[in-house]
Amino acid sequence: MSAATTRSRTPDRLCAEAVDLARAAAEEAAAPGVVGEHAEVVSEGDRVVTHFFECKELGYRGWRWAVTVARASRAKVVTLDEVVLLPGPDALLAPEWVPWSERLRPGDMGPGDLLPTDAEDLRLEPGWIGEETPLPSSAVSEDMAELVEAEDAEVTAGPPASLPAVPTRGSIAAVAEELGMRRARVLSRYGLHVAADRWEESFGPKTPMAQAAPAACVTCGFLAPIGGSLGQAFGVCANEFSPADGRVVSLAYGCGGHSEAAVMPKPPQPAPPVIDETRVDPFPLRPARDSGSVPDVSDEAAAELGHS
Numbered sequence: 001m002s003a004a005t006t007r008s009r010t011p012d013r014l015c016a017e018a019v020d021l022a023r024a025a026a027e028e029a030a031a032p033g034v035v036g037e038h039a040e041v042v043s044e045g046d047r048v049v050t051h052f053f054e055c056k057e058l059g060y061r062g063w064r065w066a067v068t069v070a071r072a073s074r075a076k077v078v079t080l081d082e083v084v085l086l087p088g089p090d091a092l093l094a095p096e097w098v099p100w101s102e103r104l105r106p107g108d109m110g111p112g113d114l115l116p117t118d119a120e121d122l123r124l125e126p127g128w129i130g131e132e133t134p135l136p137s138s139a140v141s142e143d144m145a146e147l148v149e150a151e152d153a154e155v156t157a158g159p160p161a162s163l164p165a166v167p168t169r170g171s172i173a174a175v176a177e178e179l180g181m182r183r184a185r186v187l188s189r190y191g192l193h194v195a196a197d198r199w200e201e202s203f204g205p206k207t208p209m210a211q212a213a214p215a216a217c218v219t220c221g222f223l224a225p226i227g228g229s230l231g232q233a234f235g236v237c238a239n240e241f242s243p244a245d246g247r248v249v250s251l252a253y254g255c256g257g258h259s260e261a262a263v264m265p266k267p268p269q270p271a272p273p274v275i276d277e278t279r280v281d282p283f284p285l286r287p288a289r290d291s292g293s294v295p296d297v298s299d300e301a302a303a304e305l306g307h308s
Contacts, residue, residue, distance in 0.1 A: 015049035015069050016041050018078040022051035022067035029083040031057070031286050035065055039088075047071050048081070055085060062091030085285075106240050109256055112212040115241055116262035124221045124259055192230060199234060203244045205252035213254025214261040221259035223249070 019038055026035045036054030044050055053065040068081035087093055109115055117124065187195070204210065217223045222239035225231055226248070233251055237244040242257040 009043055011041050011043040011049045012047045012071065014071060014076060015047060015078055018049075018069050019051060021078060021080065022069055023053065025067050025080050025083050026053050026065040029285070030055075030065060030085075039064055044068065047073065052088075060085070060092070062088045064088045064091075104241055106245060107243060109241055109243060111208040113256040114214065114262055115257040117257075117259050121259075196230065196233065199248045200250050203237075203247055203249040203253045205250060205254075207253065209243060209255050210250075210253045213256060213258065215258045216252050216254045217249050217258075218251040219258075219260060220254075222257070223251075 023035065023038070034055060034057040036056050039052040039054055042050045042052070048068065048070045050066050050068045053067070055063040055065055057063070063085055064087075065083065066086045067083050069078050070081050071078045104115070200206075205216075210216075217235060217237070220239075222237060222242070224236040224238045226235055234248050235251060237247055237249050239245055239255075239257045239259075242255050244253065244255065
């Protein structure tokens with residue numbers, strides 16, 4: 001450790017003894033009676049010391065008045081540098097600001113609320129790009145065709161005619177089982193109507209949420225379609241902030257979380273701050289007595305009017 005480092009960590013004796021000067025400066029900047037006891041002395045550098053005083057101001061629990069004093073080299077006169085109010089280790093501070101998009105939780109949205117989506121939301125992708133070339137995830141794209149061909153290359157040892165037995169994969173029962181059709185019973189027409197009425201009652205166009213929605217679910221990017229005849233009137237909501245997340249909703253249903261209802265614009269980049277270090281703007285911690293709209297009345301005048 002060098003000698004300069006040792007000097008900077010050891011408070012200067014004359015600056016450390018200037019407690020009265022620091023207290024007078026803190027009392028001049030603060031309101032009367034809010035500067036408490038002397039807490040500690042911290043060395044900021046060579047011949048630069050900060051005195052900390054307790055703050056008795058209501059609402060500033062744990063804050064401290066910091067008064068920095070300094071002196072020139074080989075000088076015996078200590079001068080005042082600055083006076084600020086700083087939070088201490090146990091100070092009462094406001095919570096860290098969190099953007100609304102991170103504070104939002106599933107179930108917070110009600111009827112009439114509008115939830116804008118980012119233009120580059122990772123949960124959404126273009127559904128139609130206006131070209132004849134299929135999307136890479138499409139079943140008829142070249143990439144998917146090559147993948148299917150590579151996976152099915154070694155399914156059988158040869159053509160079906162040369163095999164000792166017909167593979168079960170090619171039977172009607174096997175195909176029906178893969179398609180989910182090999183069931184003993186399926187929903188009847190009555191069962192479909194009962195389910196549709198029940199779903200429309202919970203998440204249909206007549207609900208308060210749908211009445212206040214900016215658009216219907218049929219045009220929402222968060223709607224996951226379902227198969228079968230019910231897919232012509234219903235889908236599954238995949239928006240985690242929607243009250244219908246994971247539920248079967250009517251295509252005429254809607255909420256404020258519609259993907260195309262409002263696109264959240266990108267916040268403008270603020271200009272870099274310009275700091276003028278050549279001047280100081282005084283900022284009083286308490287307003288002047290004559291700065292309000294009501295004139296200042298002395299205690300004697302108030303007593304004549306009957307006020308206490």
